[in-house]
Amino acid sequence: MKNMSVYFEMDIYEQHTQQMTWVFVCPFRWYLMPRVLRDVSIVDLSVSVLGQKLSMPLCVGSTAMQRMAHPAGETATARACKAVGTAMMLSSWATSSIEEVMSAMTSSPDTGGVLWMQLYIYKDRELTLSLLRRAEKAGYKAVFVTVDTPYLGKRLDDVRNRFKMPSHLRMSNFSSASLSFSEDDYGNDSGLAVYVANAIEPALTWDDITWLKKHTRLPVIIKGVLNGKHMQKH
Numbered sequence: 001m002k003n004m005s006v007y008f009e010m011d012i013y014e015q016h017t018q019q020m021t022w023v024f025v026c027p028f029r030w031y032l033m034p035r036v037l038r039d040v041s042i043v044d045l046s047v048s049v050l051g052q053k054l055s056m057p058l059c060v061g062s063t064a065m066q067r068m069a070h071p072a073g074e075t076a077t078a079r080a081c082k083a084v085g086t087a088m089m090l091s092s093w094a095t096s097s098i099e100e101v102m103s104a105m106t107s108s109p110d111t112g113g114v115l116w117m118q119l120y121i122y123k124d125r126e127l128t129l130s131l132l133r134r135a136e137k138a139g140y141k142a143v144f145v146t147v148d149t150p151y152l153g154k155r156l157d158d159v160r161n162r163f164k165m166p167s168h169l170r171m172s173n174f175s176s177a178s179l180s181f182s183e184d185d186y187g188n189d190s191g192l193a194v195y196v197a198n199a200i201e202p203a204l205t206w207d208d209i210t211w212l213k214k215h216t217r218l219p220v221i222i223k224g225v226l227n228g229k230h231m232q233k234h
């Protein structure tokens with residue numbers, strides 16, 4: 001159980017980012033500055049994102065393997081997003097399938113809710129396209145391509161714990177044991193790091209984004225950009 005909670009608390013390498021957050025971000029506390037004389041008799045936080053109306057400028061980013069945290073996993077997150085009228089980005093590495101999560105959202109009686117698909121580009125391009133096609137067919141409204149994981153960051157706790165998925169769970173969008181992260185043995189390393197090294201494309205470039213865009217009518221958004229300048233050439 002411990003290795004699952006450690007996965008969700010993760011930070012890479014020696015937890016520098018967590019430490020930096022405390023040292024550099026927290027001292028500069030953020031304050032809300034209320035404005036006055038603004039007619040607040042009606043308060044409306046709704047926004048339009050990628051052509052979809054959301055009830056507020058907050059949505060749920062992709063987090064892998066949610067059934068490690070709760071038996072209903074991503075299906076519960078989808079229902080919650082629908083209940084509050086916002087969007088959920090489903091991880092390629094979800095423990096509920098693309099179709100199952102859409103069905104959880106559409107069958108819930110509340111109104112609102114949008115699903116986006118987070119996509120890793122696999123070395124196997126046909127497999128990548130099959131995830132994309134399934135998301136399109138199921139009614140997902142955008143695809144977010146993760147570009148900051150050509151290799152998994154060195155998560156020392158996951159290495160120490162030899163992190164792998166509990167045996168009753170798997171990444172539900174895949175059928176084989178190797179692709180669904182449900183092999184018995186990943187050696188002495190973090191199982192997820194081994195999974196990424198085996199399956200995810202480390203040679204990702206802009207050409208792959210161009211290729212992907214040719215295969216979908218959905219908006220394609222690049223996920224994992226830390227510096228706007230890195231995008232300017234394109």
Ligand SMILES: Cc1cc2nc3c(=O)[nH]c(=O)nc-3n(C[C@H](O)[C@H](O)[C@H](O)COP(=O)(O)O)c2cc1C
Binds near residue numbers: 063
């Ligand atoms: C436990 C955990 C699992 C994550 N799983 C994924 C994932 O499957 N796909 C992905 O693109 N990003 C994943 N991320 C990254 C998040 O989507 C997000 O980009 C990252 O946490 C930065 O946002 P934050 O500063 O609000 O945490 C994960 C993050 C965490 C903490």
